[in-house]
Amino acid sequence: MIDYNCMIGQWPFRYLRKNTIDDLKKVHEKHKVESGYVSSLSSVFYNDPFEGDVKLFNEIKDSQYKMVISMNVSLPNLYRDIKKANDNFSYEGIRIYPSIHKYDLLGSKFNEFCHMVKEENKKLFISYRMGDIRLDYLYNQQLPDISTIKVLANNPYDLQLYLLNLKSQEITSLQDKFIKSPNVYFDSSDIKHETFAREFLKKEKIDHKVVFGSFFPLYTFESNYLIYTKT
Numbered sequence: 001m002i003d004y005n006c007m008i009g010q011w012p013f014r015y016l017r018k019n020t021i022d023d024l025k026k027v028h029e030k031h032k033v034e035s036g037y038v039s040s041l042s043s044v045f046y047n048d049p050f051e052g053d054v055k056l057f058n059e060i061k062d063s064q065y066k067m068v069i070s071m072n073v074s075l076p077n078l079y080r081d082i083k084k085a086n087d088n089f090s091y092e093g094i095r096i097y098p099s100i101h102k103y104d105l106l107g108s109k110f111n112e113f114c115h116m117v118k119e120e121n122k123k124l125f126i127s128y129r130m131g132d133i134r135l136d137y138l139y140n141q142q143l144p145d146i147s148t149i150k151v152l153a154n155n156p157y158d159l160q161l162y163l164l165n166l167k168s169q170e171i172t173s174l175q176d177k178f179i180k181s182p183n184v185y186f187d188s189s190d191i192k193h194e195t196f197a198r199e200f201l202k203k204e205k206i207d208h209k210v211v212f213g214s215f216f217p218l219y220t221f222e223s224n225y226l227i228y229t230k231t
Contacts, residue, residue, distance in 0.1 A: 001032070001033050001034060001212055002033070002034060002035050002036060002037070002211070002212065003028065003033050003035070003036035003037070003212055003213065003214050003216070004036070004037050004125075004162055004164075004185075004187050004211045004212060004213045005037070005125075005162075005164050005165070005187045005189050005213025005214060005215050005216075006024060006036045006037070006038050006039075006213075006214055006215070006216040007038065007039045007040065007041040007215075007216065007217065007218075008020055008021050008023075008024055008038060008040065008041060008056065008059065008217070009040045009041035009042035009043070009052060009055075009056070010041060010042045011041055011217075011218065012045055012138075012139075013138060013139070016217050016218075018217055019041065019217040020059075021038075021059045021060055021063070021065070023217065024036070024038070024065075024216055024217075025063075027214075027216065027221045031221070031222075031225050033212075033225075034064065035064045035065055035066060036065055036066070037065075037066045037067075037068045037092060037093060037123075037125070038056065038060055038065045038066065038067060038068060039056070039068045039069070039070055039095045039125070040052035040053050040055065040056040040069075040070055041217070041218075042055070043056070043069075043070035044070060044097055044100055044130070045100075049069070049070040049071060049072055049081075050069075050081065050084060050085070052070065053067075053069045053070060053085065053089065054088070057088070057089045057091075061090075066091075066092040066093075067089060067090065067091040067092060068091065068092060068093040068094065068095045068123070068125055069085050069089065069091050069093075069094055069095070070094075070095050070096070070097070071094055071095070071096055071113075072096075072097070072101045073096055073098075073101065073103050073109060073110055073113050074101050074102070074103040074109075078109075078112070078113055078116060079116060082094075082116055082120060086120070091122070092122065092123055093122050093123030093124065093125055093162075094117055094122050094123070094124055094125070095124075095125040095126075095127065096124070096125070096126055096127070097127045097130060098126065098127075098128075098144050099127070099128065099129050099130060099133075099141040099142055099143050099144065100130060100139075100141060102142050105144050105148045105149075105151075105152060106148055106151060114157040114159065115157065117157070117159060118157050118158065118159055123159070123160045123161075123162065124159045124160070124161050124162070125162045125164055126149075126152070126161070126162070126163050126164060127164045127165055128143065128144065128149065128163060128164060128165050128166050128170070129141060129143055129165045129190075130165070130218070131215075131218050131219075146170055146173055146174075149163065149166075149170075149174065150173070150174060150177055153174050153177035153178065153181055153184055154177055154180075154181055155181045155182070155183060155184050158183075159183065160183045161183060161184045161185070162185050162186070162187060162211065163184070163185070163186045163187075164186070164187045164189065164213060164215075165187070165189055165190045165213075165215065166186050166187075166190060166191075167190045167191070167193060168190075168191050168193050168194045168197070168200065171186055171191065171201075171204075171206070172204060174186075175204050175205075175206055178206045178209045179205060179206060179209075184209070185209050185210070185211050186209060186210060186211075187210070187211050187212065187213025187215075188210050188211070188212050188213050188224060188227065188228045189213040189214060189215035189219060189224055190215075191210075191227065192223060192224065192227050194231075196231045197227050197228075197231050198210075198227075198228070198231045199231065210228075212224075212225075212228045
């Protein structure tokens with residue numbers, strides 16, 4: 001099993017007791033998770049996400065983990081940033097945070113960005129939300145309109161696309177998109193509101209589109225693991 005939604009680093013809004021690569025390795029080994037696509041939690045709020053990715057690369061190199069760099073599409077010189085990553089890292093995907101960085105997912109700049117991701121043949125991870133937005137008070141997230149996500153779920157850029165941290169009702173609203181669109185997946189991190197989550201997904205005929213995502217270290221790993229494997 002692979003964890004498609006895990007991170008290491010600092011979170012500015014609360015103290016995380018376990019947020020290092022060693023912590024991640026221990027919890028994965030305990031639950032027989034083979035590997036994971038890892039991003040830098042610190043990079044989310046850095047003016048230059050590259051600074052957090054440098055540390056991430058040095059921590060996970062020579063391990064079984066796959067690096068996912070972080071990008072802020074609202075920043076200038078995206079082509080330069082991707083080239084810089086190509087020159088310095090071996091990485092599998094790019095992760096973006098529209099609820100934090102607040103940009104138009106249907107705008108021309110995002111369109112240009114997606115074409116770059118396609119050209120580089122990288123996976124694209126989109127974090128729809130970052131944790132429980134009811135707990136935000138220092139910095140308020142702005143969730144993209146779900147209709148925008150519906151457009152992206154049609155996969156107009158022919159990407160390998162992972163939509164992270166969607167809740168059950170949002171997944172249901174995208175049901176036909178997941179069924180019809182190849183290479184579009186969602187993770188299990190926020191489906192915990194369903195008592196029998198996997199049965200719910202099977203009933204909706206989209207259980208083949210869910211991948212395991214723990215959202216470590218912001219969510220409790222064990223609860224997400226049990227929902228994904230036991231319900």
